[in-house]
Amino acid sequence: MLAQFGYIGLFLIIGCAFIMVTLGIPAVLSRLTWIVPRKPTKVKLETYECGMQTTGRSWVQFNFRYYIYALMLIVMDVLAVFLYPWAASLGDLGATGFFVIAFFLVIVTVGYLYAWKKRALEWQ
Incomplete structure (x- = not known):
């Protein structure tokens, strides 16, 4: 019976590790500016709606x-x-x-x- 709970514990550990790695990769890559460059401009910060200019408020x-x-x-x-x-x-x-x-x-x-x-x- 203890072996069955061991499998559950192993599954939980692997699941938590997968979540941490999945969340950690973007956080680490965002710190490396040569991989993810950041050059914000006015055009890049505008709301994008299918290639058309936004009319009215962007929140509906x-x-x-x-x-x-x-x-x-x-x-x-x-x-x-x-x-x-x-x-x-x-x-x-x-x-x-x-x-x-x-x-x-x-x-x-x-x-x-x-x-x-x-x-x-x-x-x-």
Whole structure:
């Protein structure tokens, strides 16, 4: 049993080392001016929008409906992530597994119907 936790610890150490190296490489390279030169000019510091001159403010507040669509997409992705392993192991889970996923589907359906009732899914 201790060997299994050793693998988990080794995985965590390798993961943390990978993160530190990935974050450290740009920090180190930014200090070396012969690799990453810094010559800021007025043109380089301007906001770039697909090769066109910026009109108005460069910060635009998006409509909240975009976020609703994004949240609904995430909910459907999570649903797919949970349904696939459940379907693959339904024979081993038995009746308990079936009722648990049925409850999960009821919760997702209620959320979807709520969003539909509030007209959050209509494009205006």
